[in-house]
Amino acid sequence: MVGKYKKYDRSFKRDVVKLSYEKNDVKQLAEELGILPSLLSRWRNEYLNFGEGSFPGSGYVRVNPEQKIVFELEKKSKGSQIRFEILKNASPYVHQGKLEVYKFIKKNEKKYSIAEMCRVLEVGNGRYLRWKYNGVSDKQKQIALLKGEIKSIFLDFKKYQGGNKITQVLNNRGYKISRRQVSFYMKELGLRKIAKRKFIATTDSNHTYYTSPNVVNRVFKANIPSKVWVSDITYIQTKNGFLYLTIIMDLYDRKIIGWSLGNHLTTLKTTLPAWEMAIVNRKVSNGLIFHSDRGVQYANKAFTNKLDSYGCIRSMSRKADHLDNAVSESFFSSFKRELINKKDKLLTQKKMKEEIFDYIENWYNKKRRHSTLNYKTIEEFNSINNFEESF
Structure with missing residues (x-):
C-alpha cells in the first residue's frame, strides 16, 4: 500500500490539509501526493479539532491552542502533585542515606518516572543506574553497617545521648571513627538527642539529729563492691x-x-x-x-x-x-x-x-x-x- 511505512513531518501535514481545502476533489489530491485518501481525511479531522496544535509528534499531546493555557496549568498541577507524593512517600528514607533512597526509587519505578524521582530526591540519575545494575560497593556496605550501629546505640541510650558518647561506644566496639563522622551520620539519619529538663529535689535537713562529716568528699569511685x-x-x-x-x-x-x-x-x-x-x-x-x-x-x-x-x-x-x-x-x-x-x-x-x-x-x-x-x-x-x- 502506498505510503504505509512513510513518515511525514508536521509542516508537510499542515500544508497538505490547508491545500485540501482549496481543492474540490480530496481523493484526487491524495493520489497526486502519493498518500492514502483515508490518511488525508484523518489529518483534516485532526486539524479541524486541534488547529495549530495538530501533529505535535511522537510523545506529545495534541492540544487545541485555545485550551493550551489550561492544559499547561493542569500539567503543572499534576506534576506538583506527583512531586509532593514522591516526597511524602520517600520522607522516611531521605535521612537514612543514599542507599535507602536508591532502594525507594527501585521499588517505585513502575509508579513514578526514574528521572522525576531522582530530580525530586536530589540524587544523580547516573549514580542511581550504576547502583541498580552494579550493586552496592564495599564502602557503601560499611557505611550502612556503621549507620545501623549508630542508630542501635542511640536507641539503647533512649535518645538521650549525643555524638560524644556514641563515638566512645563505637570505639570500644573496635570501630575507628571520629566524633565528627558520627555527628555527620547522625544528621543524615535524622537522630537528635532529647534535651535535658531540670527537676526539683527535696531534702528536709531542718532537724536536731546528729549529722556526719563528709567522708566521701566527692570521690565517687570504689575499686571493690560494697565499699x-x-x-x-x-x-x-x-x-x-x-x-x-x-x-x-x-x-x-x-x-x-x-x-x-x-x-x-x-x-x-x-x-x-x-x-x-x-x-x-x-x-x-x-x-x-x-x-x-x-x-x-x-x-x-x-x-x-x-x-x-x-x-x-x-x-x-x-x-x-x-x-x-x-x-x-x-x-x-x-x-x-x-x-x-x-x-x-x-x-x-x-x-x-x-x-x-x-x-x-x-x-x-x-x-x-x-x-x-x-x-x-x-x-x-x-x-x-x-x-x-x-x-
Missing part, C-alpha cells in the same frame, strides 16, 4: 498524689541495689525498706561507707542505729551542697529525663510503680550503658571483673 553506697530521695507526681522514690547505689558498678516507693516521707516508707532490699541483694562488707544528704530520713535514730548495727561508716553531704551527692542526683536526673518527663499525662500510682520497677530492674540495672563503666552495662562490667552477686 561505698550512696543514697537519695526524690518525688514523683501521679494522678492521685505524690510517690517518693528512695535509692541506694553501689559506687563500684553503679547498680541500684536497694530502692523503695512510698506515699509518705517517713523513715519507715523511705530509707529503711530501701536498706532492707540492699542488704538482701548485696553483702555488707566491713567498714562500708554509707553516704547521703543531711535529710531527717538518714539522720534519725532509727536509721542510724540500723547502719551502726552493720558497722557502717556514715557520711553526709555538707549543708545545701547538692554536688556532695552528685552521683545520686545524676541518677535521678537520668531517671526523670528517660522516664518521667517523657509522659504527656500523669499516671496512676499503680501504673507508675510498674513503670519504675521496669526502669530500675530491667533497664537501668541490666541494659543501660554507663559512661562511668566505659559504656558497658552493669552486667557486662561485672562479668569482665569476675564479680558475682552474693545472696
